[in-house]
Amino acid sequence: MTLRPLRALAPLLVAACTVRAPPPAAPAPLPSPSAAPGQSAAAAPGQSAAAAPGQSAAAAPGQSAAAAAPRRPAWVERSNEHAKILLDVLARFSPERASALGVERADQEVSDLSPGVEGRLRAAYREAIAELEKRRAAEKDPAVAEDLQILLDAADRAVRGSELEERTRVTYVHATGLVFEGISTLLDDRIPPPRRATALARLRRYAGLEAGHAPIAEQARKRLDQELGKPGLLAPSRMEIERHLATNARVREGIGELFRKYGISGHEEPLAALNRQLEAYDAALRKDVLPKARTDFALPPPLYAYMLELHGVDIPPAELARLAHAAFDDLKAQMQKLSLPIAKARNLPSADYRDVIRALKKEQLVGEAIVPHYKERLAQIEEIIRKERLVTLPERPARIRLGTAAESAEMPAPRMRPPRLLDNQGEAGEFVLPLSLPGPSDQLRRIDDFTYAAASWTLTAHEARPGHELQFASLVERGVSLARAVFAENSANMEGWALYSEAILLPFMPPEGQLVSLQHRLVRAARGFLDPELQAGKITPAAARTFLEKEVVLSPPLSQSEVERYTFRAPGQATSYFYGFTRLMELRRETESMMGPRFDAQRFHDFVLAQGILPPKLLRKAVIERFVPAQPSP
Known part of the structure; x- marks a missing residue:
């Protein structure tokens, strides 16, 4: 189990250089989800330079965002403005994940484990839901309205998940894993040097060396100690804690290796302090938590049903x-x-x-x-x-x-x-x-x-x-x-x-x-x-x-x-x-049956990819209503 705010935000997240022959002429762009029959979205950006083994294929220094990013239809730009409401919630309560998505203002920030964070998280979601509902009621563009409903559904799932978690189990934070995620997100070949440099500030905040930031390991331990004494909450699973204790030392070594690899000066003192704190947290897990850990692992049925829903499985x-x-x-x-x-x-x-x-x-x-x-x-x-x-x-x-x-x-x-x-x-x-x-x-x-x-x-x-x-x-x-x-x-x-x-x-x-x-x-x-x-x-x-x-x-x-x-x-x-594959195969067979000789596999696959990460029901709706009628006769 991991930090609940990170898990509650999971509905809001999506979680290789090769030698190849010279590419052919530029392929046709994939169609926009709302493109009219026979139309396509703006062309994809030009080919980036091939990277040498182990090097990043990021844009060349000085390349502008406009040069790297595609031109988007006006409706997409409008939809993205609405999405910023939930991006703000993400940046506030899960800055590590926000950084991974590219929200640079979150790069120096760290997760908050202080008392009452769950209530603040749900309040932020409910405020976002109220605003999104107003916008949804006023929206005339069908594509933007559908996106607003997607945003509303994601926020609703996050609220329900947070409530379920708080009612059913103790908050056990995999502190070493949280820190590794936060640092490795920034110290990566694909990340430009200015963003990598912010990893030092994030490290100092994890170690509690910046004003207003208590050490992350101490926050995690306090949460654990407080909730272990509450009746009715499931204790962490022994299997989970033992697994983390077996690998944490190697993962912490990897954090130091990243700072040394990218030459981030000044990391030694805060990293040493953080490692001492994480080691003390592990010692407390061995001494105080393992004796209280449960030997089973099963989730309460409502929570497991929610987990299936969260991952797109909508059958019992x-x-x-x-x-x-x-x-x-x-x-x-x-x-x-x-x-x-x-x-x-x-x-x-x-x-x-x-x-x-x-x-x-x-x-x-x-x-x-x-x-x-x-x-x-x-x-x-x-x-x-x-x-x-x-x-x-x-x-x-x-x-x-x-x-x-x-x-x-x-x-x-x-x-x-x-x-x-x-x-x-x-x-x-x-x-x-x-x-x-x-x-x-x-x-x-x-x-x-x-x-x-x-x-x-x-x-x-x-x-x-x-x-x-x-x-x-x-x-x-x-x-x-x-x-x-x-x-x-x-x-x-x-x-x-x-x-x-x-x-x-x-x-x-x-x-x-x-x-x-x-x-x-x-x-x-x-x-x-x-x-x-x-x-x-x-x-x-x-x-x-x-x-x-x-x-x-x-x-x-x-x-x-x-x-x-x-x-x-x-x-x-x-x-x-298995479930997603089964549903996609069913959709392909249904589409082929409806279209007969008009069916073209490449066009079908391009359309599916162009829809984004839609759940099976929404993907089927897009294919049946937009793809099937738009395809020409053979």
Whole structure:
């Protein structure tokens, strides 16, 4: 569990340089969500300079915002003015996340954990809701009115989430993780030097060395001490605290490494003070909190239902689990059929899909060979995308890099680090591969799920192109409104698109890549029933780990990380991959049925990306009402 203000603001948030052939002529721009039939949004910005490995692909020094940002339709500009109401709430109560989005005025600020912050947070939302409702009633433009409703829905979810959290569980703040997020947001290759310099002020405020700022670790401890004594509140889970205690020291080392990497002078004294405070907080967790921590992890059903809603899953947990079980069984049958010719071609002793995947995992990439391999794989995928007209690609290269040890300890999975969404100056997202997963033994530390050739096909499709990297590029480069890019954010859309991206590329992969791509889809189906069944007490964490290792062929550390995700890292979120993918596949089939020979996959995919991060119901509405009628006859 993390700080409640950060979690309450989650509805307001969305959370790789490569070698490639010279790009073709500029692709047609994606259509605006409200573009008239046959019209497009303003053209995307020109190609940015290709970055050398490890360097940022940010705009060149002196490049103006106008040169880096697309021209937006007038209705988008008006919508964005309304969105600033919620951006102000974000900057006030979650400045670290606001910085990540590009709200530069929040760069020096830090989260407030003082008493009464929850009430102040809800009051700010309610004030915002009142103003947005007035504007919604007066709005005549249908597109802007829809965006205003998106903003209202996001604020309402945040209020309900804050109330639920306050009524049900103790505020346990992962203080080291909060600090790492706040500092790494600013100390990043993609961030210009003037913004990086503000990390020192944020560091000093975390350490309580600036007037009006108590040390963040001391605030977190006081909140914890006060709420542990309140009757009726669930104590933090022992599993969560023990996990953080196991990795905090390495994450704190990573904070210092960032300051040294970017040459931020004057950081030594405040960092030393902060580290002492965070170490004291960890000592208090061991001594005073672990004895009171609960041995279970399940959320109260209303809170878990809210978490599903927050991530875009709008069906009951039992129905979700039923659909996921059926999909899991179907995927296993497909994988077994595909494993037979692979085993025969490779002279493997067993054709069982589990054994074939274990054999493929032995072809591990090591060290400096990993990133070049993924860059080459991305170039192959982009060639397929262009040849098969799957989706429109940006002109600029994508970015891929290995994560640092601290990043891998804090978030032990491949991921996309989004670019700033506000006033973007050419910054791009990054596909980050983890180094290893920390664990209590050398055996548990070894992970083989991401660094072998057959896996690079589906991982690159998911995290880079045509998945998350392309999705975030569309938000930045096509002029999508902030309401649709930020405040409609939900995992069902984001992760559903990324898993769908794997699926549309799968027919063009070699057999080994297809098998592992189906295995990754199998993981997502397993999440669809393991997450709710763990919360319902139908399966234990140990049994879930064993199931993932045996049936899904995940390594022990990745299986452990998966179970942590379902139990305390982000309950409910992991189900959104399967659910979002299922809904998007249903929408595609419905659209193809309605359009017949008029259906064009590239136009469909471009339109979907142009809508922003809409939940499944709103995305369907856009496709049926705007895309289908606008497409020409074949």
